[in-house]
């Protein structure tokens with residue numbers, strides 16, 4: 001890996017007795033789109049504030065390109081923030097808002113004009129220079145806030161739930177726009193959200209947080225396909241999670257039957273959580289199914305049927321099926337060995353990564 005642009009080493013942040021960050025380690029590479037994803041209160045904003053220099057770590061090191069910046073003040077960091085409420089100046093027009101920082105620094109009038117014009121074009125607001133802030137839609141205000149944050153050429157743009165005030169359609173549009181903007185600018189974005197769909201859609205890399213800790217980090221596909229534990233599996237998309245036992249390598253038992261799978265390296269008869277994603281399940285005849293379930297309910301979702309069912313061991317199953325099923329009928333459930341995801345209890349991220357590496361090597365040898 002290249003020298004990270006930002007590194008946290010065992011960073012703790014406490015308010016009084018309460019630790020809101022409990023020893024966070026993270027590495028951010030330049031030029032990528034990172035997302036901090038987690039429920040309210042998990043510490044996402046606290047991390048952004050530490051990167052920006054708005055608050056200081058209780059212990060641990062924060063590095064910028066390898067140099068410790070714990071004591072570097074916010075205005076000396078090449079970082080800028082877009083806040084949830086945009087924090088625009090209501091008494092200034094669009095041009096003045098974007099020009100604000102450059103005016104403070106005493107940049108020449110001609111340079112400011114060129115820069116503001118360029119930035120407004122970039123966020124698709126050319127021609128809006130003289131508009132008042134209260135004459136703009138939420139999405140347009142958001143774009144002004146982004147243009148203003150980019151005005152002093154930050155190397156890192158921090159975005160704290162910047163889309164949460166927008167309606168669904170505008171939010172989707174802005175997701176595309178932000179992603180494009182990041183690619184075109186080539187600077188590092190650190191984006192905060194509690195919306196897993198948004199995180200999966202936009203990010204190169206996601207940090208999943210809960211209670212002041214990073215539980216897992218990886219690409220959206222890694223995190224979706226191989227959640228490290230029950231919390232991540234439930235937080236990222238819908239999952240079926242049932243109790244199971246790894247009988248031996250590549251053999252797991254759950255819901256009263258035994259199945260071949262692709263996981264190895266656990267203790268014989270180790271208790272585990274088994275995750276099966278609804279979209280990896282399908283229905284067939286009871287004779288052809290790996291498990292037999294009884295259909296409880298069904299919703300038509302446009303491109304699939306969302307079906308609730310239960311098996312004879314009392315496990316509930318959520319299935320995204322291509323065909324509809326009759327309520328109260330018995331149906332077979334099918335899935336592939338590689339769609340069975342095994343989660344150990346309290347596994348550390350390092351052990352989890354080692355196990356996946358091992359599995360990938362075994363997979364390669366088999367081919």
Ligand SMILES: Nc1ncnc2c1ncn2[C@@H]1O[C@H](COP(=O)(O)OP(=O)(O)OP(=O)(O)O)[C@@H](O)[C@H]1O
Pocket residue numbers: 015020038039040041042043044045046047194
């Ligand atoms: N100045 C403060 N004094 C005391 N506690 C604080 C302070 N700032 C934040 N906290 C606490 O730190 C924890 C983490 O807060 P943080 O804002 O980082 O969470 P978050 O994941 O960004 O949540 P949200 O999505 O709600 O913004 C919360 O429990 C919060 O109450």
